[in-house]
Amino acid sequence: MTDQPKSSEGSAAPFGGLTIDFGNDSPPAADGAGKPSGGEGFGGFAPIAILQESSPAGAQTRASGPGTSPTAPGGRESKLLIIGSGPAGLTAAIYAARANLEPIVLAGSAPGGQLMLTSDVENYPGFAEGIQGPELMAAMRAQAERFGTVFVDADIEQVDFSGRPFRVWARGEEYRGESVVVATGASALWLGLESETRLRGRGVSACATCDGFFFRDREIAVVGGGDTAFEEATYLTRFATKVHLLHRRDTFRASKIMIDRAFKNPKIEIHPNTAVEEVLGDAKVTGLKLRDTATDMVRDVPMEGLFIAIGYRPNTEAFRDWLEVDDAGYLVVHDETGSKVDGVFIAGDVHDHRYRQAVTAAADGCKAAIDAERWLESQGITEVATATAW
Ligand SMILES: Cc1cc2nc3c(=O)[nH]c(=O)nc-3n(C[C@H](O)[C@H](O)[C@H](O)COP(=O)(O)OP(=O)(O)OC[C@H]3O[C@@H](n4cnc5c(N)ncnc54)[C@H](O)[C@@H]3O)c2cc1C
Numbered sequence: 001m002t003d004q005p006k007s008s009e010g011s012a013a014p015f016g017g018l019t020i021d022f023g024n025d026s027p028p029a030a031d032g033a034g035k036p037s038g039g040e041g042f043g044g045f046a047p048i049a050i051l052q053e054s055s056p057a058g059a060q061t062r063a064s065g066p067g068t069s070p071t072a073p074g075g076r077e078s079k080l081l082i083i084g085s086g087p088a089g090l091t092a093a094i095y096a097a098r099a100n101l102e103p104i105v106l107a108g109s110a111p112g113g114q115l116m117l118t119s120d121v122e123n124y125p126g127f128a129e130g131i132q133g134p135e136l137m138a139a140m141r142a143q144a145e146r147f148g149t150v151f152v153d154a155d156i157e158q159v160d161f162s163g164r165p166f167r168v169w170a171r172g173e174e175y176r177g178e179s180v181v182v183a184t185g186a187s188a189l190w191l192g193l194e195s196e197t198r199l200r201g202r203g204v205s206a207c208a209t210c211d212g213f214f215f216r217d218r219e220i221a222v223v224g225g226g227d228t229a230f231e232e233a234t235y236l237t238r239f240a241t242k243v244h245l246l247h248r249r250d251t252f253r254a255s256k257i258m259i260d261r262a263f264k265n266p267k268i269e270i271h272p273n274t275a276v277e278e279v280l281g282d283a284k285v286t287g288l289k290l291r292d293t294a295t296d297m298v299r300d301v302p303m304e305g306l307f308i309a310i311g312y313r314p315n316t317e318a319f320r321d322w323l324e325v326d327d328a329g330y331l332v333v334h335d336e337t338g339s340k341v342d343g344v345f346i347a348g349d350v351h352d353h354r355y356r357q358a359v360t361a362a363a364d365g366c367k368a369a370i371d372a373e374r375w376l377e378s379q380g381i382t383e384v385a386t387a388t389a390w
Contacts, residue, residue, distance in 0.1 A: 075150050078104040079381060080372050081168055081177030083156055084315075086113020087358040088348025089183035090140040091365030092372075096181075097147035099373045101382070104150045104177070106170050111153050112137035113185050114349070115358055119201035123210065124358050133201070136358075161322040161341045178381050179343045179372040182323070182331065183365060184315035186349040186356070190308055191223065195279040199306075203285025206308045208232035209357065215239050220305035221246050221288060223276055229309035230258035236307065237267040244268075244303070248275040248293050279306055314350055328353060337368040343379070345372050 080096045082089045085107035096103040115121060115133035122130040145151070154170040165176035188206035190196055196204055205211040208222075212235060220240045222233040225247035233245045245262065250272040252259055262268045273294045280287035280300060287302045314330045316323075323339045323346075324332040331351040333339065339346050347368035348361035376382040 075104065076173065077165070077176045078102055078150075079178045079376055080104075080181065080369070081106065081166065081175055081179075082181045082183060083168065084108055084113065084183035084185055084348070084350070085111045085141065085151070086137075086183060086185050086348060086361060087115065087140065088185070088350075088361040088365035088368070089113070089181070090137070090144050091362040092181045092183060092347055092369040093144035093149040093365075094140070094147065095366050095369035096372065097144055097149045099369070101369075101373060101376070102148060102150075104152060104175060105144070106156050106168060106175065107151050107153045108184065109153070109155045111151075112141070114188065117188075117200050118205070118207075118210065120214065121210070121358065122213065156318055159318050159322060161319075161344055164343060166341075166344065178379075179345070179376055181337075181345045181347055181365070181368045181372060182319060182339070182350060183347045183361075183368070184318075184350045185361075186312040186314040186330065186353065188308065189311045189313060191276060191310070193276070193278060195281075196276075196306070196308070199279050199281055199285050202283060203281065203305045204279060204308070205305070207356070208235050208307055208309070211307075212236050212239050215305045217241055218304040219302070220244070220307065221276075221303050222307045222309050223247070224309035224311075225249060225251075226253040226309075226311065227255055227258050228311065230254040230262045232307055232309045233262055233268050234258075234265060237265055240267065240305070242267055242269065245270045246274045246276060246290070247272055249273065250294070276306070312349075312353065312356075314353075316350060337364065337371045343372075343375055345375075 079101040080103040082092050082096065082103050082105045085105050089105055089107070093103050093105050110116065112134060115137050118133040120130045121127070121133050121136055124131065124136060141151070152170060156168050156170045158169045160167040165178055166180045168175045168177065168180070190206065215236065216239045218240050219242045220236060221244040222229055222236065223246045229245060229247070233243045236243045245268055262270060273292055275291045275293050276288055277291050277298060278289035279285055280289060285303060285305055287300050288306065289298060289300050291298045314328070316325055316329055316331055319331065322341060323344065326332055330353055331339065331346050333346045333351045337345045337347055345368040347364035349356050352360060352364065373382065
C-alpha cells in the first residue's frame with residue numbers, strides 16, 4: 001500500500017494503465033501550509049451542543065441576555081419561526097431577535113449546517129487569518145442567543161402553511177409562527193466512506209470554490225461525471241499541479257462543451273471506470289485506493305486532496321406540498337426572499353445553487369429577516385418597524 005506523500009518523481013503515472021493522459025508531468029509538490037496539511041482539525045473549539053435524541057420534545061436553549069423577553073407559552077409560538085441553523089438561519093435569527101421578533105430557530109439535526117464539515121474558512125469577511133468552520137458557527141449562534149433567540153435542535157418533519165399561524169412539527173411537537181424563514185440548505189452528497197468522513201477538512205472537500213486555494217502545487221482528484229465535476233476540475237487547475245477526474249462509469253453526464261474543455265486541459269487527467277474505495281491517510285489525505293470498475297483491479301495511488309462533486313440534495317422534502325420547487329428540487333424565490341405563500345420567506349442554499357457560499361447565505365438570512373419583519377408590520381402583527389432602526 002502506498003502511504004507516502006507524493007513526490008515529483010512519483011507523479012509520472014500514478015494511475016498506471018487506468019489513465020488517459022493528456023498532460024505533461026507536474027513540478028514538485030510544494031509543502032505549503034494550508035488545509036490539507038493542517039492536522040489540527042476541529043480541536044480546541046467548543047462544539048455546538050447537539051441535544052440528545054431522548055430530550056423531550058426537542059430540548060430548547062433559552063437566552064437570558066439583555067432585551068430578552070419570554071417567547072409565548074411553552075416556547076412554541078413566535079412571530080417568526082426560522083427553520084435551519086446554518087449561516088442563513090443564524091443571520092436571520094440575529095436580525096429578527098434584534099428586531100424583537102423573539103424568533104424560535106428549529107435548528108435541525110445538524111446545528112450549524114455545512115460549515116461544521118470544514119476546517120479553515122478563509123473567505124468569510126472579517127477574519128484576516130481565517131477561522132475554523134465550527135468556531136464561526138458557534139459564534140453566530142452565540143450572537144443570536146445573546147439577543148434572545150430560542151433554539152430547538154431538531155429536524156422539522158412536517159409543515160402546514162395553509163394559513164396563519166403557520167404550523168411546523170418537530171419531534172411530534174407543534175410550533176406556530178406568524179411568519180417563517182426556511183433556511184434548510186442543501187446537503188453535499190458524499191461517497192459514504194468512513195475514511196472520507198474522517199478526512200473531511202483534512203484534504204477531503206466538497207467545495208472547490210471554498211477550498212481550492214488550499215491545494216496550490218498539489219496533485220488532487222475530483223470525483224464525479226456531471227457538469228459540476230468537470231467545472232470544479234477545470235477550476236482547480238488554477239491551483240493544483242494536476243487534477244485527476246475520477247468517474248465510475250465510462251460515459252459522462254456532463255455537457256459536451258465541459259468535457260471537451262477538460263480533455264484539452266493539460267493539467268486534467270480523466271479516468272473513466274474508476275471508483276474510490278478508500279481515502280488513505282491519517283492526519284491528512286496521502287492517497288486513494290481505487291478500483292477499476294471494468295476489471296475490479298484495485299490499486300493505491302498517491303494523492304494530496306479529494307474533491308467530491310457528485311451533487312447536492314436540497315433539504316426541501318417537508319415543503320414540497322406548499323412551496324414551489326425547481327427541476328433540481330430547490331425552492332423557488334420571488335422578489336428576493338419571498339415564496340408563493342405570503343409570510344413564508346426563503347434564505348440560503350435551499351434556493352441558491354449558483355453561489356453556495358456562507359457569505360451569500362448569511363446575506364440572504366439578513367434579507368429574509370428584514371422582509372419578514374416588514375411583512376409582519378404590514379399585517380398589523382408588529383407595530384413598529386425596526387429593520388431600519390440601526
Ligand atoms: C465541505 C464544505 C466546505 C465549505 N467551505 C466553505 C468556505 O470555506 N467558505 C464558504 O463561504 N462556504 C463554504 N461552504 C459552503 C457553505 O457551507 C454553504 O454555502 C452554507 O453553509 C449555506 O448556508 P445555509 O444556511 O443556506 O445552509 P446550511 O449551512 O446547509 O444549513 C442548513 C441548516 O438547515 C438544517 N436543516 C436541514 N433540514 C432540516 C429540517 N428538516 N428541519 C430543521 N432544520 C433542517 C440543517 O441542520 C442546518 O442547520 C462549504 C461547504 C462544504 C460542504
